[in-house]
Amino acid sequence: MFDSTKTSLHDLLTQAARGHIKLPDFQRGWVWDDYAIRSLIASVSQSFPVGAIMMLRAGGELTFGTRQLEGTPKTAKDTETLLYLLDGQQRLTSLYQALVSDDVIATKNVQKQEIKRWYYIDMAVALAGGDREDAIIGVPEDRISRSAFGRDILRDLSCDEKEYAACMFPLNKVFNADQWMMGFFRHWGHAPDKSEFWFAFANTVLAAFNGYHMPVITLDATSSRGAICTVFEKVNSGGKKLDSFELLTAIYAGSGFNLRSDWLGGRDTDRATGAEVITEGRLARLGDFDVLSDLGNTNFLQAISLLHTRSRRLSDLRSGKSETDAASVSCQGRAILALPLDAYRTWADRVETGFKLAARFLRRRHIYWVKDVPYHTQLVPLAAILALLGERWEQDAVQRKLAQWFWCGVFGEFYGSAVESRFAKDVIEVPAWIEGGPEPSAVRDFQCRIDRLESLRSRLSAAYKGVHALLMQQGARDFRSGQAFEEAIYFDDNVDIHHIFPKAWCQTKRIPKSLYDSIVNKTPISARTNRILGGSAPSAYCHRLETSEAVAREPLETHLRSHGITPTLLRSDDFDRFFEDRRENLAVMIERVTGKEVYRGVERDEEALDEAAE
Structure with a gap:
């Protein structure tokens, strides 16, 4: 599958200059800063190891879109690619630009400011035997280093004679030093001590560069896509993680298709007119839906893969x-x-249409915001199924089955881990069920215990977010305004999930945190209404709503019941009876949308029991 050997640095850089070594298009750009470049040069100048590089032989089943190493001649672009550089881009590019290129290097300083540098080695410092990094010097584009805001000149290397006088060797001459050497001798009048100085430098420092070999691992051209992706991730731990999207981008580029532009948009050329046009990518179009704002390119590819392999x-x-x-x-x-x-x-x-329909599906479940989506993973099979259904998804019978499957997934908590196998079942079973087949496994295998509601306390929990959305879908109305939580109201009134028995009141009554922070004691409430509730006992804030806010008793009780709250229990400030009653009411709501029974064998949450005993 691969071979491993050592190749001279000079040969590697020569192959890069000729375009025989190129970067597959999934590689990130060259990003090393001035300090990293100088440190690398110092290591090579002392024959220290700087790590292996990994390449793939061209000519196999994989044909990547490629680009030349940054700084190599333009002619390299059209030369036949013999090797794809998988790992080592930052090192080879840095060494090429510093040791070979006749162009100034555009890099960054430690403050991330863009700078341009030529690199030199201070011959005397290098021979003195101290820290070699002190001998590697970067100078600005005009080769003059200044201080005091540019008023004072610290070092002037703006011509060959000044380089000779300062004994500063330009590092882009390390593989072709003869001409510079002759100029150095002439400048110093062939003085014996300077000749001796030069040869000491050449035989130690320059010899290290010319004799430097790098370990090279070369994968065979027959290596599979999966193997390349796996190997790249293993060896490229310090760089950008390679995912399926990046590798497919490079593969498709070999066929003339720009997957990255299709996803992100970008500049293109109109074939008819030759004019430059700016195209909008799929990500931007899907980004119009807030619930899809966390959608990744891999999620999009997953949905396509499901449909392709299903077909x-x-x-x-x-x-x-x-x-x-x-x-x-x-x-x-x-x-x-x-x-x-x-x-x-x-x-x-x-699939793009499927994700847009998924956003509409969520909106009908009163899920308006990306942070309220119970399982982002569940959107992948949902979008794939909707892509298959097309306009049929609007049919009432189809809607009911999709909703049942969705809520079973949320409250059965099926999409937290090992989701790919679940996705595969969904795209086969759910469409078949819609056509009259048996229940899909996500519905058939649904299980939910009533005591699970008691332990739902985290906003990160899918079922927690599911209860929040379900209450709004089932018609919950704001305690004060009586408005249903439609999308405009949700955002305009800053609706969020808040305590019914206020936290401050619960703490004074020594009610365990695990109970008062449970979803059973929470419900969607507008920000203004929540401020009115404050930290008072429910009986007190109900009275305040009826007097200060002029909410009549009967409408208020209707609003409370829309949240699964029994008004008499709330007004009596009886937390325990309220808790048991509302937990049952929430269980009934879940049964209504899942079409399945919630198991009521009570196993009280151990944390709650421990707190109650304290």
């Missing part, structure tokens, strides 16, 4: 293949990496 499996089954022999439905990394460009083009628009 292949159904085709195999129709052709007579057995369940075992038919293609598997998958959206795991290897399946995504095997996604043909034709499949991407076939499904991308439909």
Whole structure:
């Protein structure tokens, strides 16, 4: 699969200059700063190891879009690629620009400010045997270092004679030092001590550069996509993590398709007019929906992979293949990496529409904000299913089944881990169920215990967010205004989930935190109403709503009941009876939307029992 050897630094940089070594398009840009460059040069000048580089031989099944190493000649762009540089870009690019290029290096200082530098080695300091990094000097583009806001000149290397006089050797001459050496001798009148000084420098420092070899691991051209992705992630721990999207971007670029531009948008050329046009990417279009603002490019590819592999499996089954022999439905990394460009083009628009429909589906469940989405992972199979259904998703019978599947996933807490196998089942089973088949496993296997409601305290919990949305969907109204929590009201009135029995009151009554912070004691309330409730007993804030806010008793009790709250229990300030009653009411709400029974075998939360005993 690979071979490992050592290759001279000079040969590697020569191959890069000729364009035989190029970067696959998933590689990030060159980003090393001035300090990193000087430190690297110092290590090489002392023959210290700087790590192996990894390359892939070209000519296999994978044809990447490529780009030349930054700073190499423009002619390198059109030269045949023999090797793809997978790991080592930062080091090779830095060494090429510092040791070979005739152009000034554009980099950054430690303050991340953009600077331009030429690199030199102070010959005397290098031979003195101190810290070699002290001998590596960077100077500005005009080769003059200044201080005192540019008034005082510290070092002037603006011509060859000044370099000779200062004994400052330009590092981009290390592989071709003869001409500079002759100029150095002439400048010093061939003085014996300077000749001796030069040869001491050449035989130690320059010899280190010319004799430097780097370990090179070269993957065979037959290496698979998955193997390359895995290897890259293992060896590139200090750089950008390679994901399926980046690798597919490079693969598709080999066929002339820019996946990154398709996703992010960018500049393109109109084929008819030749004019430059700015295209909007799918991410921007999907970003119009707040609930999709955390959607990643890998999620998008997962949905496409699900639909592509589903189509292949159904085709195999129709052709007579057995369940075992038919293609598997998958959206795991290897399946995504095997996604043909034709499949991407076939499904991308439909999947984009599927995610937009998913946003509309969530809005109907009163989920308006990205942080309120119970499971972002569940959006992948939802979008894939909606892409298949198209306009049929609006049909009442379809809506009811989709909603049941969705809520079973939320309250069954199915999408927290090992989700790819669940996705694969969903895209096969849910459409079949809609067509009259058996219940999908996400519905059939649903389980929820009533005591789970007691332990839901974190906003990070999918079921916690599910209860919040379900209350609004079921018609909860603000205690004060009586308004339903439609989208405009939700944002305009700053609706959030708040305590029913206020936290301050619960603390004075020594009610365990694990109980008063439970979702059972929380409900959606507008910011203004929550300020009115304050830290008072429920009986007190109900009275305040009726007097100061002129909310009549009967409408107020209607508003309370819309939250699953029994008014008499709230007004009596009886937390224990309220808690048991509302927990039951929430369980009934969950049963209503999942179509399944909530198990009521009571196992009180251990943390709550411990706190109550204290």
